[in-house]
Amino acid sequence: MQGWRRSGLAVLAGALGALAQAPVHAFPVLWLSFPLLVLLIDPATDAPPLRRLRAAAWVGWCYGFGYFLAGLWWIGSAFLVDAAAFAWLIPVAVTALPAGLALFMALGTAVATLLWRPGPWRIAGLAVALTGSEWLRGHILTGFPWLSFGYGLAATDTLMQTASLVGLNGLTFLAVLLFAAPAAALGRQGRPRDGLAFVGATLLGLAGLAAFGAIRLASANVADVPDVRLRLVQPAIDQALKWLPENRLKNFEDMLALSRGPAPTSDTATADPAADPTTLVVWPETATPFALADDGYALAAAGAAIGPKSILAAGSVRVEPGPDPTAEPRYFNSLLFIDPSGAVRSLYDKVHLVPFGEYVPFQGVLGALGLGSLSNVVGGFSAGTDNRLITLPGLPAFEPLICYEIIFPDEVLAGAARGQRPAFFLNVTNDAWFGDTAGPYQHFAQARLRAVEQGIPLVRDANTGISAIVDGYGKVRQFLPLGARGAVEGPLPGALASTIYGKLGNFPLVLICAIIVICSITVRLRRLH
Template sequence: MLTHVGSSGYVFAVTQRQPVPNIAAGLLARPAWQRCAVFLLLGGLAGLGQAPLDIWPATILALAILLYLHSKTTAPRPAVLHVWLFGIGYFAFSLRWIIEPFLVDIARHGWMAPFAICLMAAGAALFWAVAAWCACRVSLRNAPMLGLAIVIAEVTRSLILTGFPWALLGHVWISTGLAQLAAFGGPHLLSLISMIAAWALVSLAGRFRVIGIVTLGLLVTVSFVLRPGPADPVAADAPVVRIVQPNALQHQKWDPAYRDVFLNRLVTLTGQGATPDLVVWPETSVPYLLNYIEDDLSLFSEAVRGAPLVFGVQRADTERRFYNSLVVMDAGGRVQSIYDKQHLVPFGEYIPGAGLLGRVGAAGLARNLGSGFTSGDVPGPIDLPGIGAAIPLICYEGIFAEELTDGGDRARLLLLITNDAWFGQAAGPYQHLAQARLRAIEQGLPMVRAANTGISAMIDAKGRILSQLGLDRDGALDVALPPALPPTLYAQFGDWPFLAVLFLLTLGCYGLSRREGD
């Protein structure tokens, strides 16, 4: 405080204006362990936007803080480390359900759960760390470039090493009207929107404040305009689908003492009430090989009373290769068509490299690892009598948006059978269901989803859940099949239009960074 004597003789006290503390600089100057903890926690905060919590503002806020702190970082090495730690926190929280399969037989496999979640989170976050390194190579402290690089990393994560597009940044919008934009650009367009929203929030504190306000206002408006209202009534002559959920717990599902209990439950639930136009059972709902259930098929035929039946089962071919299959049984109890799962779960349904080990002379090790299931080679769609063509999906296949756009004839519906009992009651079943909603939006097709322990549902072509059976319940849903919409842009062209836009944005951002550097 300074004093000043005025012309009238009075003494005035003048308080100097204190500089506003730079929070970012203070944080980045803290000890390494404190910075690591902050970025891990920020990543966990970002994970709150994933189902079942759906707190998408937390995701956008956390991403905005990440971009802002990146713009204040003065060296590439800490910038990459910060993004990697943020990613570890994000994936550790979002993929926390990954430990559930190891708890089914906790005495044998429980010890692996901590390693599984740590390795999965660190591995997925490594894509983001590489993105940060590339962004820094182009232009250090460039927040928009980092955002675009992470979106590119999300696309890469969805494709490389068979792909794992789970917990994409765009999935936080599935419960909002912005999810409808997936009909134009798929899930990666939604990830780009997440980064645009985060950048717009950051820009409120900088020279692009007006652009940020306009961008956020535009996103809110689009979300409000596109948000679908209540579903229209389904036509009176629409086919009725019965979705049966037996609630076979994973630790009992293959137990000889329980197998027939769950199979009889399926048959009983199927035979109740009026005859539907189609009956759908979940993945591996029949606990025997297809090769040995001829007598059971007649029992199934009596239960469905002339309706076609879709069920999941395992089968073996003449060379003793095993398949995870979806079977369509016609009204006469005959197997009409078989779809074998094509996109298998690495380390869950097969061991990557087991065949290679055998070919290079390590046959003993290959036998110990086991070969698991064999991928099918005949794509869908399959024909459902009285319904039309359906795109078949078995569990894991439902998370791969790009694999549904094969440019073939237009299907009538998406047909997903799954066994989410592996995920327990954690976030996994809810996140899997959310992705099913997104597949329906992308394709403009309704989805029939039959899950062993839940959540079974009928989803319309706008991603609305018309009816569902919750977790750990047995029962049956009789729901009229909603109509299909005209082919969406994404159904016709897949990711290519979005990838072209992403390339142009990245090129433009690179050009601006070079210009400012000059």
């Protein structure tokens, strides 16, 4: 199969693979999607070196374009919040982002042909190459590891436990290896007997991972942290209405009302505010449509809305004056920690900003072309520089993570001191930009996996959902669904002992990939002699 037929089939195979991601979680489709990719690459390996690389890269790009187009179509919803200014960009954003991300897939399939050998070895080579290209996608140009293939293997609570052993990158390697395995018994490359044996081995391996997950969950026994009570506030404010001047006071008053008294799901209901046992009240990212830290009245009102022993974690824009009167002020996407007196006890400025969402790369050039950030901040946000654990009265040390900072496996412990782990991750976000689409579900699935990787509970608060308390096994203790307005309460689950992945990181994965590469190179050198 050549030409547009092969290209079209590659696009369709990629789009099919996207069904393995949240909210569908149809991971068995990968047993069709990945083998199709292998079989489409096979003919390219017969060509001379340069043509082989070019042909394999094109197949990979087509597959990646279909995968990311089907998985990230919801990005366009953000441009409808201010449709008058940004709607014209929807066709560009919905196609340009998948086209750019597909370049990493093209790199992976091209490199895979350098490791291509008949039979099962070509599956192993593809797994190594795509793991490497996915790692690059998560780091180059600030990184964007959204929809990494490994999340397909974490589609169930049982299989998700594998992340405690190998992390997201290891899951990606295993996903390609296990789900592409049927191709080892198909096509003209290799002996069918070897291919069938390899398929059988991968099925046994998948069963082993499922057994590990089932045993781990069956033996789960997480004690709650004593005397720590959480209340997550989910106001469900429409993003298009949030920043309108006439709505600002009402939105703030709604937040205050949801912060007072017991939540409907509370098991410690009390009519006496002075007896409120809540330790931490959480508001979502940019919860206030104004700079909360600069408004003394609003700070006092926020402090009065929580219990006498509570701390309020409130997402807000923070303004910092320029170095001189003529300089423009700097804006930060921040999380403020406020006590009952209205005093700001600590704060965190978001470090890893969203390109085009919170700032414009190469702003001088792109700004001249009329491209600005989607945020309501002129010139975009400035990045914070201080990754650290936060310690406050009544709470164990925790790590704050704003919005998509939670999707970077290598960064979630960046604020931990040497030898110190956070007792929980506090993740606040505003997924209202993307409405009732797949985006918020994908974001929540990625956040849950961070908890499993490290064995550290997740406390997540989102404007429109999904807000939840998740333990170190990824089990959802309490939650509010997407679009619901209200508050949910619960205790803080205790952190687990450091996981194997938490101790070793990607070292075992790198070692395995290195062995596969060395074996492949050795065989090639022997053939040359």
